[in-house]
Amino acid sequence: MTNTEATEPLLSGSEDPEAQRFTRQSRKRRLRRARSAPCNIIADSPDKNCNIPEPRSESIFGNIHSSFRKVAMYYLILYLGIGSVVFYLVRDQMKGLKINGVLDAIYFTVVTMTTVGYGDIVPDSSLTKLLACAFVFSVMPLVGLILGKAADYLVEKQQVYLVKAMKIHQNVSQREILKKVEVNKARYKFLLAFFLLLIMIIVGTVFLVMVEKLTVIDALYRVCSTVTTLGYGGKSFSTEAGRVFAVVFILAGTISLALMILYIAELNTECQQKAIVKCVLLKKMTILDLEEADLDGDGTVRAAEFIIYKLKEMGKISQEAVSVLMHEFEELDVDQDGTLSVSDLTDHVGNI
């Protein structure tokens, strides 16, 4: 969604004079970009209330916007805190394998929050059953928040992958090169998440074999049913050490799986963007396209009109948004000469 990466031009080391010209130009533009970035990072913005999402860093967890991470963390801590206290207070109305009052309350809260729901400790009164319902539903807004952020993340990646695919396309201008190593970042992140999950599964299995004395198959089965939040019930974490481990493991395992799913979606986004670039950039401009691209109807297609035309073809912006902004432009263009000048700005004071 935002201008995230200060990506190094791909052409930096190129020998090609055409490419060097482009590099110089993009360097010049990078300097100018400072003020055309989304308004939240403009220091002298007149409206300080803007809360457009900030650019994000690129680490595996840093992908998630930091203020969102704060909200999610507070939510998690509050949820675990309140849940543990509440279920500790009603511990006599729970049935099942009880080991340690406080630990059991935390364990039950985590098992409920992640919707794993083993069933080794379950509510045994109307009050506790209703409490369990309330707690499992109150985690849903957090899931909605996470989904929204995952969508934002994917949108941002759409832009990044679109630009990369376009650059690769331009540098070599051959279809085959779209498969270049350069854009395989999504695959790399997917593999990273996959191995993280694999390590989680191995650690969990080894732990269950060593501490809970399960067979390897049983341990694996239990670990898989944990990270996927399946949790069939039956024999699970039945020692004090086991439950301490479970609290950490369930949270880490479900997050790992969620990350892997996010990166599957990102891989899919990357493929889509490649297809879009392939489709739009390989299509030759025709005279009809020129007519179409001529936004202000003055009979010429300038750079900005060409860019808008291509962005529309790629589905990046809608005709509607262009129309509305065109109207905005016409309002600002007081002398109606088709350009904005300093006099238009001064004539217009106080209107918008």
Added chain:
Amino acid sequence: MTNTEATEPLLSGSEDPEAQRFTRQSRKRRLRRARSAPCNIIADSPDKNCNIPEPRSESIFGNIHSSFRKVAMYYLILYLGIGSVVFYLVRDQMKGLKINGVLDAIYFTVVTMTTVGYGDIVPDSSLTKLLACAFVFSVMPLVGLILGKAADYLVEKQQVYLVKAMKIHQNVSQREILKKVEVNKARYKFLLAFFLLLIMIIVGTVFLVMVEKLTVIDALYRVCSTVTTLGYGGKSFSTEAGRVFAVVFILAGTISLALMILYIAELNTECQQKAIVKCVLLKKMTILDLEEADLDGDGTVRAAEFIIYKLKEMGKISQEAVSVLMHEFEELDVDQDGTLSVSDLTDHVGNI
């Protein structure tokens, strides 16, 4: 992502001459839009392989792209089919409350697929445990696909809400009007999904009370732990009718909850777009902005340059994408006069 709605201009019935001028203009542009739509719907596109997502309809389930829906349906049917056959064949290696071979196999498959995992029927051999692991993991790509589509859906809504917020802003040009009824579609859909879920919960509870002879609290508790995929285990669907109902109810309930979460994310998107419009459109253009917006550096800001500048400020497009497309334009502009003309196109044959 695409030009979805052929939205009627909001100003159709307006008395304001300024507004009518805009309506006429947008009607003219709508006619021209036909060819500037994303390339998959251009009949004479030279590249038939384009697979940019098509526009989607607006119904509660029609939100999901139809080809995606087909893939998801095939996946679901194949999954349920294979799962039922496999778990029917190994039914002697399962333990728990068995009622009817075929029904139990379908029931177990659904309970596994949705990660509800009651634990009333569970694997009882190494083979079945590994099978259960394989089945629960093989549903994860589908979850990734759904997440990706949910993100696409939210992106598309971002565009729609941005345009709506801009229109409302322009029509009345007062901050307060951003709260107008017009944009409350997300809230309406959220409420619809909420009531759908509520009805599911009531139907499920009534059914469990009537057929499975549970108390109201127990029934409610079981229904809530089903739709949230918590499934603590313990007493659940123990009659033949109950299991038939469960198969339908678990799928419908989890989908309802997922829809509600999606609409929570959409509500959030709507708020974000309002904030962006508020921030960008209320900000007055300054001379510095004019300099910034002058993309081709010719000293004037034309409509298209203004549009690109505003889109960049809203974070809708990145400077990178603009730079790359600028380069594309320079390649096409053979005579380097800053405009594309018919002669540029003919000189350029075979290059891109």
